[in-house]
Amino acid sequence: MTKTNNTCNTCISDLTRRDFLKVAGAVAGGLTATGALTNSALASSGGGDIPLEDQKAMLYDATYCVGCRECELACKEDNQLKEEDVDDLSGHTFTLIKLYQSEDGSEESFRKYQCMHCVEPACVISCPVGALEKTANGPVLYESLKCIGCRYCMQACPYGVPAYDWSEAYPLIAKCDLCYDRQDGTACALACSPGALISGTRGELLEIAKERIAANPGKYHEDRVFGEHDGGGTSFLILSGVAFENIGLPPLTEESIPEQGHTATKAVPYIFGGAAGLMALAYRATMSSEERAQIQEEYSKEEGETA
Numbered sequence: 001m002t003k004t005n006n007t008c009n010t011c012i013s014d015l016t017r018r019d020f021l022k023v024a025g026a027v028a029g030g031l032t033a034t035g036a037l038t039n040s041a042l043a044s045s046g047g048g049d050i051p052l053e054d055q056k057a058m059l060y061d062a063t064y065c066v067g068c069r070e071c072e073l074a075c076k077e078d079n080q081l082k083e084e085d086v087d088d089l090s091g092h093t094f095t096l097i098k099l100y101q102s103e104d105g106s107e108e109s110f111r112k113y114q115c116m117h118c119v120e121p122a123c124v125i126s127c128p129v130g131a132l133e134k135t136a137n138g139p140v141l142y143e144s145l146k147c148i149g150c151r152y153c154m155q156a157c158p159y160g161v162p163a164y165d166w167s168e169a170y171p172l173i174a175k176c177d178l179c180y181d182r183q184d185g186t187a188c189a190l191a192c193s194p195g196a197l198i199s200g201t202r203g204e205l206l207e208i209a210k211e212r213i214a215a216n217p218g219k220y221h222e223d224r225v226f227g228e229h230d231g232g233g234t235s236f237l238i239l240s241g242v243a244f245e246n247i248g249l250p251p252l253t254e255e256s257i258p259e260q261g262h263t264a265t266k267a268v269p270y271i272f273g274g275a276a277g278l279m280a281l282a283y284r285a286t287m288s289s290e291e292r293a294q295i296q297e298e299y300s301k302e303e304g305e306t307a
């Protein structure tokens, strides 16, 4: 999959009328997202070509994090995102550092929020038009040209990651792409001088994490790495000195989210069943050929610039 600008908003879709009818028919007919749509999304997934241990990943050790937020700034610069004061991930904020403090003040920890780049991503499974893809090297990418704005992915993600860029007339999804185009690591990890963030392969990062656990008995919660197996595994791995749930990580079994039939994934077909949703789909699917050609031209130009 070719990386596109996450915040690109002029790019609507090369969705065909047949695609639209397929989606509209699925919604109107009450097909479940874990049925026919799931299977087509799975078939389009590009993950799995490179051994999991060799795929691109990041380790975040919350016990090393000092809350300096240099990672946030580096991400903004690298992705040309505007400054904003927000409490959550958004169309212009792909990563955020938050501070957890217990009520009695005895415990505190920072947590870096961003896409977890799941091994079997619920967002990919839930997208009816293949606008999200698990790439062979690990990152989960978003393709704005294919997106129809249905927001299934937002409902399906157990970590609440995909954000809508509401500042635009036709908002599309935005999220971290694990610095897919960079060969030298991720911008946020390169900016982290305390060493809380490290980029590398999943295998070597798990090794580092386990060495830290072994060298510091009792320091890390449950002496384990969040994301090694949780929800089927992630490429963003987390070490924490406090309980994972205290820093907002969901309690997940080792089964992948789609296998677990996560409640959000189950709810997906009902989210977009209203008339407004169908109208939005119709709008995006019935653009004039001139509008479509213009978008394709802009997209080609953008691709040429990033090649």
Ligand code: SF4
Residues within 6 Å of the ligand: 114, 115, 116, 117, 118, 121, 122, 123, 124, 140, 156, 157, 158, 159, 160, 161, 162, 175
């Ligand atoms: S964290 Fe959410 S958005 Fe990121 S890959 Fe997993 S399901 Fe998709």
Ligand code: SF4
Residues within 6 Å of the ligand: 074, 075, 076, 078, 079, 094, 095, 114, 175, 176, 177, 178, 179, 186, 187, 188, 189
């Ligand atoms: S990996 Fe890249 S896109 Fe993701 S949070 Fe870090 S700098 Fe931002």
Ligand code: SF4
Residues within 6 Å of the ligand: 064, 065, 066, 067, 068, 069, 070, 071, 072, 097, 110, 112, 191, 192, 193, 194, 195, 196, 197
């Ligand atoms: S740059 Fe590193 S230490 Fe600073 S807030 Fe980000 S993760 Fe924490």
